[in-house]
Amino acid sequence: MTEQEPPKLLLVDDEPGLREAVEAYLEDEGFIVEVASNAQQGWELMQQETPMLVITDIMMPEVNGYQFLEQLRSDPRFKSLPVIFLTAKGMTADRIKGYETGCDAYLSKPFDPDELVAIVKNLLSRRETSHEGDSEDHSELSAISQQIAEIKTLLGQQGQSKTTPSPIKIDLTPREQSILNLVAEGLMNKEIARRLDTSVRNVEKYVSRLFSKTGTNSRTELVRFALQHGLTE
Incomplete structure (x- = not known):
């Protein structure tokens, strides 16, 4: 090494x-x-x-x-x-x-030169942490995008890509619908927040609501449910 x-x-x-x-x-x-x-x-x-x-x-x-x-x-x-x-x-x-x-x-x-060195090290550490976080986000995004693509392919092979909506009606607000559509595209919360010009915390709140309304526990489960029941555009 x-x-x-x-x-x-x-x-x-x-x-x-x-x-x-x-x-x-x-x-x-x-x-x-x-x-x-x-x-x-x-x-x-x-x-x-x-x-x-x-x-x-x-x-x-x-x-x-x-x-x-x-x-x-x-x-x-x-x-x-x-x-x-x-x-x-x-x-x-x-x-x-x-x-x-x-x-x-x-x-x-x-x-004090020692103060300068401390500031330099602190800024470099924060920069490195930020880059690592971006790398992790990119890896997670790639994995989720791949899973979503596999779900869409599977549903298409089963002839379920245009299934009728679930008999259980799910009322989504316009904002929830927008976020669901972007989740189905494979976007992470940070990217969704940027796309909708809102905070990551706000996006997290809406994604949590979507989990609750659909009875799902993960993004891939949410996308699978949404595609099966025609909830995404």
């Missing part, structure tokens, strides 16, 4: 002394650090290889940190990339502007 490569970070700061000190400290902590003296150079480095996290100053010539972050967030490749602001601009209004622009953390100079 190969050893995992250390996380690669990008540090953008126009102060040579601070840039070198932060680079050395982060490398001592086991990170690989690319450095840039301005936003343009930082952007060019990111075209060659995407770092796992960006640390940038705000007060820089030509393109400042706020503008650099806006440029990153406008690019789909870097929209969710963790970004830390290191800056002498420590007023509350500056912090608010930083967070509104899309930074993940804000450290005012002078700062």
